[in-house]
Structure formats: C-alpha cells, structure tokens
Amino acid sequence: MSRLREFLRGDATATRIVPPSGFTASLTIASAAAMAFLAVFAIALQLATGELASRWESELSGTATVRIPAVGDGDEARAEAVMTALGQTPGVVSARRIGAEEQTVLLAPWFGEGVPLEKLKLPILIDVTETAEGPELTGLTQRLAAEAPGAVYDNHSRWRVPLAEAASRLRQIGGIALFLIAAVTVVTITLAATAALSANGQVIDVLRIVGARDGWIAAAFTRRFTLRAFWGALGGTAAAMIGVALIPGGVETGVLSGLGFDGLEWFLPLLVPFVAAGLAFVATWVAAARRLREDG
Amino acid sequence: MIELENVAMEFGGRALFEDVSLSLADGSFHFLTGPSGAGKTTLLKLCSLELRASTGRVKLLSQDVTEMDRDRIAGLRRRIGIVHQDSRFVDHLSVGENIMLPLSVAGRSTKAAGDLDELLGWVGLKGVEDRRPPELSGGERQRVALARAIILSPEIVLADEPTGNVDWEMSLKLLDLLIELNRLGKTILCATHDMNLIRHAKSRASTRVLRIRDSAVSLAGAGL
Numbered sequence: 268m269s270r271l272r273e274f275l276r277g278d279a280t281a282t283r284i285v286p287p288s289g290f291t292a293s294l295t296i297a298s299a300a301a302m303a304f305l306a307v308f309a310i311a312l313q314l315a316t317g318e319l320a321s322r323w324e325s326e327l328s329g330t331a332t333v334r335i336p337a338v339g340d341g342d343e344a345r346a347e348a349v350m351t352a353l354g355q356t357p358g359v360v361s362a363r364r365i366g367a368e369e370q371t372v373l374l375a376p377w378f379g380e381g382v383p384l385e386k387l388k389l390p391i392l393i394d395v396t397e398t399a400e401g402p403e404l405t406g407l408t409q410r411l412a413a414e415a416p417g418a419v420y421d422n423h424s425r426w427r428v429p430l431a432e433a434a435s436r437l438r439q440i441g442g443i444a445l446f447l448i449a450a451v452t453v454v455t456i457t458l459a460a461t462a463a464l465s466a467n468g469q470v471i472d473v474l475r476i477v478g479a480r481d482g483w484i485a486a487a488f489t490r491r492f493t494l495r496a497f498w499g500a501l502g503g504t505a506a507a508m509i510g511v512a513l514i515p516g517g518v519e520t521g522v523l524s525g526l527g528f529d530g531l532e533w534f535l536p537l538l539v540p541f542v543a544a545g546l547a548f549v550a551t552w553v554a555a556a557r558r559l560r561e562d563g
Numbered sequence: 564m565i566e567l568e569n570v571a572m573e574f575g576g577r578a579l580f581e582d583v584s585l586s587l588a589d590g591s592f593h594f595l596t597g598p599s600g601a602g603k604t605t606l607l608k609l610c611s612l613e614l615r616a617s618t619g620r621v622k623l624l625s626q627d628v629t630e631m632d633r634d635r636i637a638g639l640r641r642r643i644g645i646v647h648q649d650s651r652f653v654d655h656l657s658v659g660e661n662i663m664l665p666l667s668v669a670g671r672s673t674k675a676a677g678d679l680d681e682l683l684g685w686v687g688l689k690g691v692e693d694r695r696p697p698e699l700s701g702g703e704r705q706r707v708a709l710a711r712a713i714i715l716s717p718e719i720v721l722a723d724e725p726t727g728n729v730d731w732e733m734s735l736k737l738l739d740l741l742i743e744l745n746r747l748g749k750t751i752l753c754a755t756h757d758m759n760l761i762r763h764a765k766s767r768a769s770t771r772v773l774r775i776r777d778s779a780v781s782l783a784g785a786g787l
Contacts, residue, residue, distance in 0.1 A: 286655050
C-alpha cells in the first residue's frame with residue numbers, strides 16, 4: 268500500500284520527466300475516455316440481459332399448461348378427470364381451468380374482438396402451478412393419456428430454453444465486448460507509451476547519464492500514463508453514466524428498457540477508471556521495460 | 564580508480580582499439596587526445612559505462628564492471644560525473660531541475676535550494692535556475708552540464724570535448740573549473756583535441772596526456 272502511495276505521489280521532478288503534453292498524452296486520455304464510455308454501456312448491457320434472463324425464467328418457470336383437445340361429447344368429463352388427476356399429483360401446487368372469457372382475451376390478438384368462440388372447437392386449457400421440483404413428467408403424462416387421450420402437459424420448456432439461450436448469448440456478447448474494449452485499451456496505451464518512449468529518447472539518455480535505473484525511468488513513464496488513463500477513463504465513465512441515466516425508462520418490454528443501473532449497481536461503472544488505470548499501468552510498464560532493455 | 568586491462572573495442576567487425584591497458588590513479592588529471600575518429604569518445608564511454616568492451620576487463624572505483632548488471636551500473640554511474648560535448652538536457656525542465664536531476668534519480672532530497680545557488684555561483688551562472696536549457700548559450704550549457712555532473716559529488720569526472728563548442732575565453736573558464744575539481748580530489752579524464760588547452764592546463768596544474776593513435780593508447784611525452 269505504501270509502495271502504491273509512493274508510486275502515485277512520485278517525486279515532483281520525476282513526475283515531470285515525461286513531457287506533459289504531446290500527441291501521446293491526447294491519445295491516451297482520449298482512448299481511455301472512449302473505451303470507458305463503451306465499457307460502461309457494455310456493463311449496462313450485461314446487467315440488462317442478466318435481469319431479462321431472470322425475468323423470463325421466473326415468468327415461465329414453475330408454471331405449465333394442460334391442453335385437452337375438444338372433441339365434443341365428454342369434453343367436460345375429461346377435463347374434470349384431468350383436474351382430479353392433477354390435484355392428486357405430487358409437485359403440482361394448484362390447477363385452474365382457464366375460462367371462456369379469459370380465452371377470448373388470449374385469442375383477441377389473433378382473431379380480433381367479438382369472435383363467437385362458442386362456435387369454435389377450442390381446446391380446454393388448464394393453468395398449472397408447480398412446486399420448485401415440479402411433478403414427475405413421465406408418470407403424469409401417462410396418467411393424463413389414460414384420463415384424457417390427446418391431452419398435452421406443456422411446461423413451457425420449448426419457450427424457456429431458447430429465451431434463456433438468447434439471453435445467455437447476449438451476456439456472452441457483452442462479455443466479449445468488455446474483453447475487446449480492454450484489449451483495445453491495452454494496445455492503444457502500449458502504442459502511445461512506446462511512441463512516447465521513442466519520442467523522448469533524449470530524456471532517457473539524460474536519465475541514464477545521471478544514473479537512473481531502468482525501474483526508475485519505467486516508473487516515471489508508467490506513472491504518467493496510468494494517471495492519464497485514469498483521468499481519461501473517469502471522464503468517459505462520467506459521460507456514459509449520464510447517458511445511461513438519460514435512457515427513458517417505464518417501458519416494460521424489450522432489452523433497452525432494462526438498460527441502466529439500479530441502486531448499488533451504480534457503483535459498478537465506477538470501477539472502470541480503476542481497471543483502465545490498472546491496464547495502463549501494466550501496458551506501460553511492459554512497454555517501457557521492453558524498450559529500455561532493447562536500448563541497452 | 565580507472566583501470567582498463569587488455570581492452571578491445573570493435574564496431575561492425577572493425578577494431579577501434581586493441582589490447583588497451585591503462586590505470587588512472589585517484590585524484591589524477593588526464594587529458595585524452597588523438598585525431599578525430601581515433602576513439603576518444605568511445606574510450607570515455609567505456610569509462611562512463613555507456614558502452615561495454617568487446618574483450619578485456621574494465622575496473623572503476625575498485626569494481627569490475629565487465630559483467631556488472633544494469634542496475635548496479637546505474638548505481639555506479641552516480642559516482643561518475645559526465646559532461647558531453649553536446650550536453651543533453653530535459654528541455655522542458657528548468658535549469659535548476661536539470662541540475663538536481665541526479666538527486667531525484669538517487670532518491671535524495673531536492674529541497675536544498677541553497678546548495679543549488681552555491682553550485683550555480685561556482686560555475687558562474689547565478690540566476691539562471693528558472694530558465695530552460697534551450698535558452699542558454701553553448702558555454703552556459705556546458706557549465707550547467709558540469710554543475711549537474713558534480714551535484715552528487717562524484718569521485719570521477721569524465722568530460723568529452725567540453726570546450727568543443729565554446730570560445731577560448733569560455734574554454735579557459737571551464738578548464739579552471741575542472742582544475743578546481745581536481746584540487747578537491749576528483750579524478751578527471753578529459754577528452755580534447757585542443758592542444759592549446761592542454762598546454763594551458765599543464766602550465767597551471769599537474770596533468771598528464773594520453774594519446775590514442777593506431778588503435779592504441781599511450782602516455783604522451785613531455786614535448787607535447
């Protein structure tokens with residue numbers, strides 16, 4: 268900790284050894300700001316897709332639908348038999364038959380309002396709430412087949428699995444984006460540091476003449492670039508956080524509606540400048556050490 | 564103090580000098596002379612640890628530097644003051660900061676403003692500490708370089724053509740400073756091709772002359 272404090276404070280002259288301006292300074296600050304800006308949005312995307320996946324999962328899991336094809340005579344009796352069977356099945360919390368009015372509402376988007384549903388042979392639907400473990404599916408399916416031939420027990424897995432996969436892919440893309448942002452930051456700062464070391468060959472020669480160790484020279488450059496990356500990233504992070512805060516909320520559907528931070532999540536992007544500074548520290552130190560070794 | 568044993572130096576397959584052996588005692592004052600391209604600067608760079616010998620052994624301040632690692636070389640260089648013909652500085656730092664740079668590098672306090680004043684007074688440059696090196700004349704730059712070279716009170720001062728870019732009057736001032744340092748016990752090795760300067764020095768102090776010729780170094784005779 269004391270070494271970190273010493274590194275950050277540095278010697279007043281040592282801090283000024285690396286010229287304070289020039290294109291490498293602008294490049295480092297601007298790229299750190301841009302990358303931090305993108306990183307904050309990538310983090311927001313990560314959080315949003317995570318929340319979306321959880322929401323889809325919680326909305327669709329723990330529920331199932333039994334669909335009994337309407338054949339005419341005996342439909343009611345078969346529905347009663349299925350309700351009885353469900354009531355006796357371990358893993359089923361409750362079963363509720365979906366009434367005609369509710370079915371009308373569900374079908375309205377496809378058939379429009381005022382369709383005489385009584386004239387259609389609509390299947391009988393039963394909404395089932397499961398325990399966390401759920402019922403034993405093989406046994407339940409066999410029993411339903413015996414009580415009501417053609418009845419289907421649908422636990423929504425064919426919806427849930429692709430949605431979960433889509434959310435997982437989005438999270439992976441967010442992760443890859445963060446990785447690429449970090450990689451581009453490292454490459455840019457390495458290039459800037461290498462260019463700065465080349466442009467300051469005379470400074471390095473002078474430092475060597477007066478007895479500076481490679482570690483001292485590398486630390487002088489590393490301190491400059493670490494602080495530049497930190498301040499640049501802080502600016503980019505602040506701009507991105509303002510941008511995220513200004514995204515309109517209130518729409519409950521879609522990915523973008525969840526893009527943002529809640530509560531303690533607002534502290535997460537504040538890590539970005541520190542990560543950028545850490546990456547700049549490592550990139551500059553490695554570039555400086557390599558360059559000084561090559562110079563001999 | 565400075566010892567070279569059978570030192571050879573090659574550049575691109577060409578031998579600049581071969582089998583050079585010399586020993587400079589503590590507190591001595593030597594000039595190093597010879598025609599251009601003979602290897603005066605190279606020999607000084609061997610002594611200032613800026614170059615390593617192709618073969619042979621170099622000892623400085625009783626330490627064999629032949630296989631010395633880079634950190635220890637940097638440490639040893641703090642005990643050697645170096646003045647180049649084209650003195651290089653950190654141009655965006657002030658003259659004062661440039662002179663105190665060896666203190667920063669050595670981790671010593673740079674707060675001793677009084678010492679800086681005294682040093683600038685000694686080299687005849689009082690009042691220039693806040694100026695930038697590019698604003699100085701050739702002679703002023705050489706004196707600032709000398710002040711920087713001695714701020715850590717080194718045991719050896721190496722000067723490579725320190726009067727190469729200055730007029731005769733300034734050359735004499737710089738020579739006076741080197742003689743004064745020698746009287747304070749510093750070992751001086753000064754490369755120059757200026758025979759008048761050497762003659763003037765010999766009339767004022769006990770100095771010896773090393774001559775590089777035909778890839779060899781020899782002690783010049785009294786007839787110089």
